[in-house]
Amino acid sequence: MVVIVRSAVAQVVAGGPGEGRLQVPTRPVAAVLSLVLVGAASVACVPQVPFAPIAVRLDDSGGVEILDTECEPRPVARVEVIAPDRDTVVDDSDPRLWRVDFAPASTARTYVVGEAPAGGEEVVGWRAPRPDQRLFAQVVAEGGMTFGTGFSLGELAGGKVRFRLEYLTHEEFLEESKC
Incomplete structure (x- = not known):
């Protein structure tokens, strides 16, 4: 058949x-x-970045540090901490709690919030948020590409580091951020 x-x-x-x-x-x-x-x-x-190469932690005195974890240093034009609206994505209308611009661009790896690094102009002085307020650390590379991560000061307590969308211990961060 x-x-x-x-x-x-x-x-x-x-x-x-x-x-x-x-x-x-x-x-x-x-x-x-x-x-x-x-x-x-x-x-x-097309370059694919699964996670922003940015980490945020508190230093020994409780100050916020923004770390550029990219293995190859990149020129940075601006670093800022943003207080985004809960209902929207981060955009230009969200209040800046701190902002530093660089001209020429910076190749620093660590930025301490509230301090203007060498070569940087503090455009917005640090305004401390509430401990539970959602924040966004953003690094703008020369050329306009932006990298960032969300965090809150309360979640960084106890030595935690915000990296790759997780809160890690310092030891975990050192292991995860190896080049």
């Missing part, structure tokens, strides 16, 4: 028990495969 089923995508030809094969028209498959390969190649060519 032979059964032939036709469709726009495939044609199945079956013979006796255990016999059969799937025939697929080559032009539609080739077109779909081409689109998939072009899409995959496009994604592969």
Whole structure:
């Protein structure tokens, strides 16, 4: 007994028990495969950063430190702490609690909030938030690419470090941030 089923995508030809094969028209498959390969190649060519290379912690005196954990130093044009609205993404309308601009760009790895690093101009002086207030540390690289992470001062207590969307111990952070 032979059964032939036709469709726009495939044609199945079956013979006796255990016999059969799937025939697929080559032009539609080739077109779909081409689109998939072009899409995959496009994604592969775009740099993918799974997590921002930024960490935030409290120093020994309780001050906030923003750490650039990128293995290769990058020129930084601006560093800031933002108090975002709860209902929106971080944008230019959110209040800045601290901001430093650099001209020329900085290649420092650590920024202490409330202190203007060498070569930096403190545009917004540090305004302390509530301990439970959600904050966002943002580093703007020369050229405009931004990196940042959300945190709160209360969650940094006890030596915790905000890195890769988690609060880590100092030891865990040292292990996770290795180049």
